[in-house]
Amino acid sequence: MDDIQQRQEAIRLYLAKEKAAAIAHRFNKSRKWLYHWISRYKNNPQGNWWEEQSRAPHTPCASVDAAMEQNILLIRTELMQEKMAQIGAISIQYEMQRRAMPVAPVWTINRVIAKHGLNKPLEQKMPGKAYPETFxxxxQMDLVGPRYIKGDGMFYSINLIDITTHTCYVKAVRTKSSVGIVAALAAFWQKNGMPDALQMDNELAFRGSNRYPRSFGSIVRFALSQGVTPIFIPVKEPWRNGIIEKFNDTYQKRFLRAYTFENLNDLSVQEKAFITFHNSHHRYSSxxxxxxxxxxALALKPICYKGNIHLPNMDGKVHIPLRGGCVYYIRYIRSDLKLRLPNECFILHERFKYSYVVAEVNIENHCLNIRQNYEIVQTFPYTITAIDW
Known part of the structure; x- marks a missing residue:
């Protein structure tokens, strides 16, 4: 029985008062399929209702004006030649407006871009599993590298971004020294204000020491000294720092690969121009x-860092006392019920299996609080190691 015969027989059975579910099951079809052909039959019972209809649009798409198409392609080409610029439809719209040209709708710009093969495939997002919200x-902070400058050697880049405004900051350094990272944080917070929380991955340079995992390093201590809560995302889940990871891609493509640097000093000069260009030109749909x-400019005036606690002492290290505050670790608990912190683990209650928890290290009370849905549901003693950094 071909498709047309199936449709005709299905309507015959329907008119014979047979149940829709039974008809659909007989032909191994969905009830949506059956109701579609019932509707077609009722609209034209005397006609050839069982035949397929053309799915072509009744009104053909209007062609894009040739002059507008050329303007779109011209601006797109110029933006692609600007190494640090965004090249999407929104950026093209703003550029058309700036040049006093007729502004094309987003869908028209995308049609022209696709027509000429200039579009990119959409990025796939990683799925989430009831991830906890914090601050x-x-x-968000990340350490990019090592990268290399021909004839000059290795370097790292300390990358920071405010997830509320997408204001960025980058600083190239020769090593992963905590002195350089604390100085970068201080410079960013001096100009752009301090956040409620600093979120980062589990990089050793951010944590402090494998030998003394409970002592906490200069980066954590500096954040706590300013009332900023350090948050460490789950291990091997970089997409939890998605905004800085996306920015790292922009930094890589629009800066590191776009220019040739003579040495680290040359890169440090150029990165200031990149910061300025990004913060004044890059537009975010969010x-x-x-x-x-x-x-x-629209936000409230931030509280900026004004101290000098980030300056190294005579021994070249940053010594910051650890007085109080909390450090957060976000972790996914698997079937073994183990909460894995740096170089140690804790066995949690059965209720946490296959879910995320927030492990809160309370410095003053020397305890580890396990939070879920903002409530403390389990507590462990957690003695802080008395190591001076």
Whole structure:
């Protein structure tokens, strides 16, 4: 029985008062399929209702004006030649507006881009599993590298971004020394204000020491000294720091690969121009296509860092006392019920299997609080190691 005969027989059975579920099951079809052909039959019972209809649009798409198409391609080409610029439809719209040209709709721009083969495949997002929300105003930090400058050697880049405004900061350093990372944080917070939380991955340079995992290093101590809560994302889940990871891709493509640097000093000079260009030109759909500078102008005046605690002492190290505050570790608990912190683990209650928890190290009370849905549901003693950094 071909498709047309199936449709005709299905309507015959329907008119004979047979149940829709039974008809659909007989032909191994969905009830949606059956109701579609019932509707077609009722609309035209005397006609050839069982035949397929053309799915072509009744109104053909209007062709894009040739002059507008050329303007779109011209601006797109110029933006692609600007190494640090964004090249999407929104950026093209703003550029058309700036040049007093007729502004094309986003879908028209995308049609032209696709027509000429200039479009890119969509990025796939990693799925989530009831991931806990922590602080609203957060800065994300990452360490990119090692990277190399021909004839000059290795370097790392300390990358920071405010997830509220997308204001960025980058600083190239020769090593992973905590002195350089603390200085980068201080410089960013001096100009752009301090967040409620600093979120980062489990890089050893951020944590402090494998030998003394409970002592905490200079980066954690510096954040706590300023009332900023350090948050360490789950191990091997870089997408939890998605905004800084996306920015790292922009930094890599629009800066490191776009220029040739003579040495680290040359790169340090050029990175200032990159920071300025990004913060004044890059537009984000998540903030109504405003640039980071435009978002900062709308925000409340931030509380900026004004101290000098990040300066190294005579021995070249940063000594910051550990007085109080909390450090957060977000972890996914598997079937073994183990909460894995740096170089140690704790066995949790059965209720946490296959879920995320927030492990809160309370410095003052020397305890480890396990939080879920903002509530403390389990507590362990957690003695802080008395190591001076």
């Amino acid at each position: 609203w105003h957060t800065h 903030q109504q296509h405003k640039t980071p500078d435009e978002m900062q």
